Amino acid sequence: MSLIECRSLCKDYQRGGEAVHVLDHLDLAIERGSYTALMGPSGSGKTTLLNLLAGIDRATSGHLLVDGTDLAQLDRNQLALWRSRHVGYVFQLYNLVPVLSAYENVELPLLLHDLTTAERHRRVVEALESVDLATRHGHLPRQLSGGQEQRVAIARALVTQPTLLLADEPTGDLDRTNADAVMDLFGRLHRERGQTIVMVTHDEAIARRAERTVRLEKGRLANVEVAR
Amino acid sequence: MKTLPLEYSLRGLARGRGRTLLALLGALVAGALMATASAFLTGMEQALGSSASPSRVIVMGAGSEESLERSEIGARVPGVLSASVPGIRRTAGMDHVSPETHVALPVAPEGSSSADNGSVRGVTHAAVLVHPEVRLESGRWPERGAGEVLAGRSSLRRIGVDPGQAVGMRVVLGEMPVTIVGVMHSPGSTIDGEWWMPIEDLTTLLRRDTVSCVVVDLDGSTLGDVQAFTLSRLDLELAVLAERDYYASLLAFFAPVRVLVAVVASLMALAAALGGASALAAAFSERVRENAVLETLGFPRHAVVLDVLLQCTVLAISGAAAGGVLARTAFGGMLVEFSMGTFSLQFDARSMLLAVGTGVAVALVAALLSVWRWIGLPTPEALRTT
Numbered sequence: 001m002s003l004i005e006c007r008s009l010c011k012d013y014q015r016g017g018e019a020v021h022v023l024d025h026l027d028l029a030i031e032r033g034s035y036t037a038l039m040g041p042s043g044s045g046k047t048t049l050l051n052l053l054a055g056i057d058r059a060t061s062g063h064l065l066v067d068g069t070d071l072a073q074l075d076r077n078q079l080a081l082w083r084s085r086h087v088g089y090v091f092q093l094y095n096l097v098p099v100l101s102a103y104e105n106v107e108l109p110l111l112l113h114d115l116t117t118a119e120r121h122r123r124v125v126e127a128l129e130s131v132d133l134a135t136r137h138g139h140l141p142r143q144l145s146g147g148q149e150q151r152v153a154i155a156r157a158l159v160t161q162p163t164l165l166l167a168d169e170p171t172g173d174l175d176r177t178n179a180d181a182v183m184d185l186f187g188r189l190h191r192e193r194g195q196t197i198v199m200v201t202h203d204e205a206i207a208r209r210a211e212r213t214v215r216l217e218k219g220r221l222a223n224v225e226v227a228r
Numbered sequence: 229m230k231t232l233p234l235e236y237s238l239r240g241l242a243r244g245r246g247r248t249l250l251a252l253l254g255a256l257v258a259g260a261l262m263a264t265a266s267a268f269l270t271g272m273e274q275a276l277g278s279s280a281s282p283s284r285v286i287v288m289g290a291g292s293e294e295s296l297e298r299s300e301i302g303a304r305v306p307g308v309l310s311a312s313v314p315g316i317r318r319t320a321g322m323d324h325v326s327p328e329t330h331v332a333l334p335v336a337p338e339g340s341s342s343a344d345n346g347s348v349r350g351v352t353h354a355a356v357l358v359h360p361e362v363r364l365e366s367g368r369w370p371e372r373g374a375g376e377v378l379a380g381r382s383s384l385r386r387i388g389v390d391p392g393q394a395v396g397m398r399v400v401l402g403e404m405p406v407t408i409v410g411v412m413h414s415p416g417s418t419i420d421g422e423w424w425m426p427i428e429d430l431t432t433l434l435r436r437d438t439v440s441c442v443v444v445d446l447d448g449s450t451l452g453d454v455q456a457f458t459l460s461r462l463d464l465e466l467a468v469l470a471e472r473d474y475y476a477s478l479l480a481f482f483a484p485v486r487v488l489v490a491v492v493a494s495l496m497a498l499a500a501a502l503g504g505a506s507a508l509a510a511a512f513s514e515r516v517r518e519n520a521v522l523e524t525l526g527f528p529r530h531a532v533v534l535d536v537l538l539q540c541t542v543l544a545i546s547g548a549a550a551g552g553v554l555a556r557t558a559f560g561g562m563l564v565e566f567s568m569g570t571f572s573l574q575f576d577a578r579s580m581l582l583a584v585g586t587g588v589a590v591a592l593v594a595a596l597l598s599v600w601r602w603i604g605l606p607t608p609e610a611l612r613t614t
Contacts, residue, residue, distance in 0.1 A: 047608075056523070056524055056608060056611075057606065076529065080523060081526065081528070083525070084526025087526075091521070091611070095517065095521040097236075097521075099236070099242060099243055100239070108522075109526055111233065112526045112527065
């Protein structure tokens with residue numbers, strides 16, 4: 001069974017009294033341990049699909065199963081709890097809490113888990129080491145470069161050992177060097193840990209780093225390319 | 229329920245220092261205003277309340293409309309009353325029957341050009357029997373015909389005289405220069421803001437042959453007994469009132485003032501509170517995306533709302549409580565003049581609680597305004613806000 005199963009998934013928005021079909025009966029399956037890039041023109045439904053997978057938005061109709069859980073059956077609080085256990089989310093603009101240090105930002109999602117302080121510390125240190133930022137743990141976001149901030153954000157997404165790592169244009173705000181560093185990190189996570197990654201990108205070169213590229217057009221699946 | 233650590237919440241207050249300070253200032257002003265208004269009301273209630281005793285009655289002129297300053301009765305009434313009404317308290321052979329004259333006169337230290345309006349009471353030695361709460365703090369009782377006066381502590385402070393240095397000083401009551409020979413203290417009562425002098429001297433000064441009233445301390449008899457006396461002696465044109473009722477009617481008389489003070493203070497506090505709350509809300513409304521990020525990380529909405537509420541509460545209550553303490557430090561004991569004399573602002577537990585309560589109200593309004601925009605937005609939209 002696939003980790004993610006979308007069947008006839010629809011998402012409509014009302015705009016000026018008119019229904020806009022952002023996702024139009026989308027069928028898609030994503031396997032556990034896979035690395036998928038979502039591509040497509042603006043308005044094709046990439047970010048909407050990512051938000052549905054993260055459980056921060058709800059489908060208008062259709063079925064969405066993530067790791068066997070039908071997200072439509074969960075209420076808002078249950079979805080938050082589910083997200084804290086299963087999803088790591090990386091934003092384009094990092095979205096670190098500005099008054100918290102790198103360490104505290106990474107620790108934040110762990111506060112939702114019943115862990116001892118020692119275990120929490122171990123996991124935060126491990127996550128920061130995995131993004132090569134163990135020495136910058138006490139720095140506030142404003143004291144870090146964009147690339148470092150994004151790596152802290154990735155550590156925050158990974159620290160709960162999520163089933164699914166979702167990334168919305170994670171390199172969109174970075175220069176090429178930092179973008180490559182982030183992509184190297186994603187590749188390593190995928191190869192070494194078997195982390196399932198779904199990443200939205202506009203950049204063909206970035207998308208080529210993934211195993212598989214899913215192209216959306218007008219809310220429908222246009223094609224799927226598998227990297228060689 | 230999983231919530232954000234308190235320390236993180238408090239650290240959130242450090243950003244946007246300008247707005248945080250504005251909010252703190254708003255809460256501080258609101259708390260200070262509410263505490264001061266409460267201290268004013270408490271001070272007035274206490275002054276009028278503690279001036280009354282359940283065993284005392286006031287015999288005054290019929291038709292004086294319960295005003296001691298308008299009341300006039302014959303100088304022989306106290307003697308007639310003492311002889312006619314049984315059950316009057318006695319101490320060392322003296323009846324607790326105190327003839328008194330109440331009048332408002334300009335009072336100023338001798339040589340000073342600015343005069344204060346003072347409550348002057350003409351009394352006999354019997355006054356200390358019917359007003360046992362009065363304590364002679366320094367000096368002695370004024371001698372009849374010697375141009376001497378006993379001053380209440382508050383009345384001295386009102387004309388800028390240190391009570392500790394007052395004995396021996398000369399003041400002018402009306403147009404009569406007198407010497408302060410004693411300082412009396414009657415905490416919380418209107419008497420503390422009065423000037424006492426021998427009733428004969430005051431009668432001479434006022435060129436009248438009547439007194440204002442007779443205060444009688446009953447022991448065994450009732451108000452009804454004194455009423456029976458006044459009804460049996462219609463020729464004396466007397467009316468009687470329980471002292472407690474007299475001061476209760478005064479309190480009722482001042483109800484519009486008290487309501488006005490409460491309303492004006494509340495409106496000013498409301499303006500300050502809304503200013504503080506909107507400054508806080510403005511600071512938090514910039515965190516719509518951050519709240520959405522926390523929700524994306526898995527924090528339930530109520531945890532984020534609680535975090536905002538906690539930050540607002542800490543800030544607003546600190547500000548309002550500081551305002552209460554500041555008001556107490558600045559205005560505690562400050563004298564307020566009113567037609568019945570003087571009372572001091574009384575900052576007590578109620579005023580401090582009111583200040584803290586104002587802080588809670590500011591926090592709730594601020595938290596509501598703060599989360600309003602975020603709550604109304606779907607998470608994906610909130611994540612896109614800048």
